[in-house]
Amino acid sequence: MEETKDFPANPPEKQGYRLEFYDEFNDTVLNTHKWLPSYLPQWSSREQSAPRYSLTGQSLRLHIEADQPAWCRDYDGEVRVSSLQTGCFSGPKGSKIGQHKFNPKLVVAEAQPTARLYTPKYGYFETRLKAVPIPGYMVALWMIGFEEQPEDSAVIDICEIFGQDITAESSQNGYGVKQFNDPSISDESYRDELAIDASKYHIYAAEWTPTYIDFYVDNVKTRRVEQSPNYPMQFMLGIYELPDRLEKNLSASAWPKTCEVDYFRGYQPVNDYR
Template sequence: MDGLFPRAPGRAPDIDDVFADGRVRDDLWVAEYLPQWTVPSRSAARVAAAGASGVRLLIEEDQLDWREEDAPLRVSNLQTAVFSGPVGSARGTHRHRPELRVRTAVPTRLLWAPSSGRVDVTVSASVDEGCMLAVWLVGVEQGSARDCGEICVFEIDAAGVGAGSVVARCGLKAHGDDRLATDMRSVTVPVDAAGAHTWSVEWGPAGTVIGCEGRVVFSSSASPAYPLQLMVDLFEIGPRSGASAYPKSAVVHAVRGWSAPL
């Protein structure tokens, strides 16, 4: 797919974060990965400053699996909302498997969860063995469990990062939303993904468009039409490597977002 991605809106973004001095703002980010389905010692993100601006997401040697049942899987994640029902219930954001039940009840926090708009995320992907960097927009589900679709802006496996190009996955995931159809595509993008580069998405009634470095890589006439939370995740999937391999990392340099109208 080809074509220029739309220019950013002329107005100031609603969210604009460069993570100055590695600071994770608690008015914008929940520094945990889907904390309702696990416990705080397993959901908390590990982060460090990445110079004067940017935050480094870390996977460290002593980091616990997100849930024992999901091992081996470790993750450091930033998300812009959180929602769950009471302990033992099946209500909560991104219930991606039917057996999930709330282990830690969390208060609802919709720090930024637009139903349509635009996001630009500048990152440096991980090249560490077993890691994946991803950016998702996921239905918060506080209104209905049906509102659970996802825009996968990108998923980049470390093994897909090459010299001058990267293989990424992007598109739509229906999960339990019967109004959407899953449409995921593998794309090869001519960028140095281990260096800073920008992914963009616009979504709304006209559909969903995803781009990388100003070029369109995915488009669809479909789009979720309910509040979505932004998630930026670094995963380590599989057994731990040797101690010398840690910490594993990826960098989030900047995030800008606009709620519709653009």
């Protein structure tokens, strides 16, 4: 059988579009003008939700490490996360105001300064990454509403790849839109089996327009969703350890568990969306 290979990187230039945000991860320190190193910190804290990561000078590596704590034990159990995000909004400590309120009992544990590092409304976005082929681990690039208003809260999943769904011959990719608390959006999520090994580099992308969202893998459109949130959204890029999906002998296996990201890019059409 022919060895599965990485899908090649796209050039930064994209015909008909202008590049407005990018990180090629070519440094050895994280650019905190582009990424916040925490995961929904208002529901936990910046320290508790801090990611484990490293930069090679050519890529970003997001890790789950053996001694890493759960990011929000009171409301998300033993789930461990290493994630970056491009924005943050919350109310004061003790309030119920904050992005992606995944549990109705949540209150702000640590107030966060408002940050809009990259919160576009519409555009074409892509990443090139390697997922983790181990059950219990999930890698995702997704978008959430900036949520200055509670209803501005829909989710766009660009890629959601579970380790148990990866083989050398095929892998499943989850994508679509979720309502969350936005009454104008209906849940519409898909999971496609693709003839790729997602533990190798592949490109996952979405074009979000005022009327629809197109999803792509390796430059091939997989589906159009005829819905569109109409407010600014931010990006979430991370690896998750999901305890209910872990194999029993995992503790004896090698640490860390690592996903690798070659780049992330955001584009706008030269002539805007008309």
